[in-house]
Amino acid sequence: MERASASLTSMGYDVTGSLFAFLPALDSTPESWMIAVTVGIGILCMMLLTPLVIRLAKQLGWVAFPQEDRWHDRPVALMGGIAIFGSSVVAVTLSGAYEFYSWPVWLAGGLVFFAGLADDLYDIRPEAKLVVQILATVLLLYAGFAFWRGGPFWLSVPLTFLWVIGVTNAVNLIDGMDGLAAGLAAIAASIIGLVAWMIGITQVAVVAGAVAGAAAGFLIFNFQPARIFMGDCGSMFLGFTLATLALTVQGKGGPFAATLVPIVVLAVPIFDTTFVTITRILNGVPVTQGGTDHTMHRLVTLGLSERRTVLLLYTVSAIFGLSTLAVYQSTASLFYALALLAIVGLVGFGMYLWSAHPKTTGQPEPVFTQRFGAVMRAMFGGAGWKSFVGTVADLLLVAATFIAAHHLRFGATPPGDVYEVMLTALPAVIGLKIAIFYIANLYHGIWRHAGTPELVRLVGASTLASLITYLGLIIAFGANTIAPAVVVIDWMLTTGAIGLLRFGFRGLRQYFASHRTEGPRAVIYGNDPTALLAVRYFRQPDTEIDRTIVGFLSDEPDQQGLHTQGLSILGTLDHLPETCTQYDIDEVIVTAPNLSSEEKEIIQRECIAHGVTCRYFSVSLDPHPESGNASLSSGDGASRTDLPHMSSRSS
Template identity: 40%
Template sequence: MKPLFIFALALALAAGVTPLMILLARRLGWVVQPREDRWHRRPTAVFGGVAIYLAFAAAFLLLGPRDRLSLSLAGCASAVFLLGLIDDVFDLKPQVKFLGQLLVAIVAVSLGLSFTFLPWPWLNVPLTLLWLVGVTNAVNILDNMDGLSSGVTLVAASVLALISLMRGSPEMGLTAAALAGAAGGFLIYNFNPARIFMGDCGSLFLGFTLAGCTIMGSGGASHLTLALLIPVGVLVVPIFDTTLVTFQRTSHGRSIAQGGRDHSSHRLVFLGLSERKAVLVLILISLAGGLVSLWLQYVSTLVAAVVLALAVVVFVFFGVFLGGVKVYDAKAQPALRWKSPLLGRVVLHKKQILQILADLLLFAAAYTASWLLRFEGRLGRDLMTLLTHSLPWVLAAKMLALGLFGVYRGDWRYVSVHAMVQLAKALLLGSLLVVAGIAAFYRFEGFSRTALIMDFVLSFMFLAGCRFLIRIFTESVAHKKGVPVLIMGAGDGGELLLRELRNNPSLPYLPVGFVDDDPAKQGLTIHGIKVLGTRADIPALAARHQVQRVFIAILSMPGERFADVKAACAACGVECSRIQPIIKL
C-alpha cells in the first residue's frame, strides 16, 4: 500500500503547487510567447517543472526509500533539475547542457546506478551513460505538445511501479510511484489547453528519473531479453519519437538539434487529429508498450523475441507512415549533398531497405512462432539447435523468392488483391525451397511438416498484415477534416472518386456519404462510406451533414438529369460538380 500512498501524496502536492506556480509566473512575467516554430497559440506560464520537482521531492523525503541507490538517483535527478532550471533562465548552449547531463550521469554510475545484464562491466558502463543521457533528452524533446511528456511519464512510471510490486522490489516502485504522482498532478494543468509548461527543468528531471528507474527495474530480470524489454517497452514513445525525428531531419539535410513541428505528435495533427487526440494516441501507445513489457515477464525468451520482432515491424511501418507527412517547407529545405554516395543511395531507397529489414524480422518471427505453436512452447536443446541452424537458410530462401516475384518493386500505398496474390506465390515458392533444402540436407530428421505449413500461413499473415498497415493508418487518422461532400453514384465511378479523395492530400474534401437512385444500393457501404439515400434526399442530407458540394460520379448521366440535380443542389446552397471521364473515346 505504501506505493499507493506516495503516489497519492505526490499527486495531491503537484495538483496544489502547480496553480500557485501559475499565479507566480504570471505575476513575475514568466510567460512564453507563441513562436512560429512552436505549437502553442497563446502566452503560457512556464517553470511548471518546479512544481513537479517539489511534489516529487516532498513525497520522496516523507515516504520514499532510504537505500543508497534510490537516494543516489534522487540526488542526481535533483542536479539535472537544477541544470534544466539554469537552462530555462539563461538559455544554455546545447553543448553545455549535454556536458552537464553527461557529468551527472557519470556521477550516477559511480554511485552504483548501472545496467548489470551484460557480463562485461566495461560495456555496461557506457551503455548506462548512453541510456541516461539519451532518455533524458528523448523526454525533453517529447515535451512538444500540451500534456504529452507529463502523460507519457505518468504511464511509464506507473508501469514501472507495478513491475516492482510484482517482483517484490519496493525501492524502485516507491521512486516510480512518486514520479508518476508528480507527473499526474501536473498533467491536470498541462493537458490541452495548457495553462503552464514544465520547461527544461521539468522535462529533464522527468527523463533522467525515468531512465534511472528503468535501470533499477531491469536489474531483477531473469534473462537478457527481459532486461532489454523492460526499459524499451516502458519508454517506447520517447524512443520512437526521437528515432523518427533524428532520421527525418538527417535525411532532409536538417540539423538534429534544430527545433520544429516535425515530431510524431505534430504529424498526427497534420493528418487530421485534434491536438488532444494526437496526445491521447501516443499516451495509449505508451500504455500498450508498458503493459506488453509487463506481460512479457511471464513468457519464455523465444515468445518475447517473437513479440519484440512484430512490435519493431509495426513501429517501422508506423514511422514510415508518419514520415510521409510533409512538414518541412520545400523552399527553405537545403539541398542534400551527401559526402558518401552509398549513404545517399541508402537515404534515397530507405523505404525498400526498411521493408526488406522488416520482412526479415517477420520471417524470423513466423518461423520461430510456428515451432513454438507446433511443440506447445517447449523446445528442448535438440529442437533449438535445429531451429537456429535452419533459420538463416529459411530467410535466404524466402527473400530470394520475394525478389524473383518482384515484391519490392511495388508501392506500399497501393496494396491490391494482385499484390497479395503475388505475395502468396512468392511465399509458396519460398516454402517449397525450404522443404527441398531440409529434405536434401537434413532428410526431415527432427523437423515437423506441420510446423512448415504453419510457417507458410504465418508468413503470409504477417507480411500481408503489415503491408495493409499503411492503409489502416491512413484510413484511421487521415482526412478527418475537410469540406463535407456527397458522392452521387455508388458504382465504379463513385468508388474510384472516393479513393482519389482519400489518397490525394491536395483535395480538401471529406466524403460523408453516397446517394444513388438504385433501390438495391440503399444502405450499402463502400470503403466505410454508406449510401445514405437517393437524389431526392440531397437537401435533407446537405442540412444534416453540412454538405457543401455534391460530386456526380455517373458518367452516363444524361444532360437534362444533371441539370435537374444541379438545380436541386443550388436550391439548398450546395455546389455541384460532374466528374469527367479519364479517357474520352
C-alpha cells in the same frame, strides 16, 4: 523469474515515520495497496499544486507565446514541472520509499530539475544542460547504477551515459504537443512499477507510482487544450527519473529484464528522438533546434487531429510496455524475434513518415530526399535500393516468425531437442525462403500501389516457400522432428508480417487521408464506382483539388447508415437539409453518371435552397485534337476535357 511475495517489512522497507505510520489499517495491506495510495498522493498533490503554479506563472509572466518553431497557437502558462517535481517529492517522502536510493541519486535528480528550470527562466545554452546531465549520470554511477551492470566496464559506462542523457532528452524533445509527454511518462512509469513489483523491489514500484501519479495528475491540466506546459524543468526531470527507474529494474532483474525494460518501455520517445536526429543530420539542420518535424507533428500534418495523435501514441506506448510483461518470463530467442518484428515495423513506419513529406517549418525535406536517394541509387542502381531494403526486412521477418512459431506451438520454452533444431535450421530456412521470394518477383514491385494481384502473388510465394522449407526440414532432420503445426503457424505469421509490411504504406496513406481536413467540406451524391473513384482522388496527397469528403448521399434508402471507404451513407437527397446543417457542408459533388435533366434541376434547386455549391465529377477520355474522333464521355452528355473532371453549377 518469481513474483515477489515478501512484505514491505521483510524486504527492509521501513514504514516508520512515513505516511503509512498514520494509517494503521494499511500497515498490513498488500504492497499493491501501498503503491496505489502513493499514486493517489501524487495525483492529489498535482491537483493542489498545479493551480497555484498556473496563478504564479501568470503573475510572473512565465508564459509560452506562439512561435514559428512551436506547435501551440495561444499563450499558455509555463513551469508545470515545478508541480510535477514537488508532487513527486512529497509522494515519495510520505511513502518512505526514498530510503531505497542514496543521496547521490536524489542530488542528481535535483540538478536535472534545476537545470531545466534555469533553461525555462533564462534560456541557457544546450551545452550547459548537457554538462549538468553528465554530472547527474556520474552521480548515478557513483551510487552503483549502470547500464548492463556486470558487463565490461569499458562498455557499461559509455552505455550508461548514452542511456541517461538520451532518455532525458528524448522525453524533453517529445514534449511538443498537449498531454503527450505527461501521458507517455505516466504509462512508462506504470509499466516500470509493475515490473519492479513482479521482481520484488517494491520500494522502486512505490517511487514509480509516485512519478506515474504526478504525471497523470498533470494531464488534468495539460491535456488538450492545455492550461499549462511542464517546460524543460518538468520534461527533463521526468526523463531522468524514468531513465533511473529503468536502470534500477534492469540491475535488480535477470538478464532478460536488462534487455527489455529500458528500451521497450520507452520505445515511443526513443523512436521519435532517433527519427528526428537522423532526418535533421541528413538535412543539415541542428539537432538541438526547435521544430515541428517530430513524429506527432508529422502525424497531424498527414491528417490526424492532435487529440487522435496523442491517443495513438499513448496506445503504441502501452502496447510496447505491456509486451515486456507478456514476455518477461519467456526465452531470450523469443524476445529477439519480437524485437526484430518491432524494429522492422518501426523502421517501416519511419520510412513512411519520411516519404510522406509533411510540410514542416524550416525543414528542407528535399535535401534529405536528394542525399538519401543519390546514395542508394549509387549503391544499388535506380530504384533497386528499395528491393535491397525489402530483402533485408524480409530476412529479419522470416527469422523472427520462424522462432515465434516454435514458441506459439510449444509454449514459452520449447523442448530442448526442438529448440536445438530450430536454431540449427534457422539459417537454411532464411536463405531458402528469401530465394523463393526473389524468384516469385516479390522484390520487383511498387508496393505502395499494390492491389489484389500482388496479394495473390505474395500468398502464393509464401505458401510455396513454406512447403519447400518443410520438405527440406524433413529431409535434413526427419519427419518426427518437425511438427507440422510449426510450419502452418510459421506460414501464417510470415505471410501476415510480410503482407503487413508490403501493404502498410498503402494502408497508412489511406488511413491518414481519411482523416485529412483540407479544402471545402463536401458530400458526394452517388454510391457507384465513380463515387468511390472521386473519394480516392480527393484523398491523394498531391491532388490539385482539395476537398474534405464527409459522406455519401444515395438514391437507395435502405443503404443509409452503411459504410464504404470509411465514410457513411448519410441518407438520400431528401436528407440534404439536415446533412448540410449537421456536417457544415459547402458542396454537393454529383457523381451519378446517368441523371436526367429533371433530376439535375432538382439537385440544383436543393443546393441553391440550402446555400451550397453543386459540382459534377466524372471520368472521361478525350482524343488528341488532331484525331477528329468523338470524345468518350461518362454518359451524361457533357463534354469532358480532364481526367478526372469536375465542373460546377454554383448556387
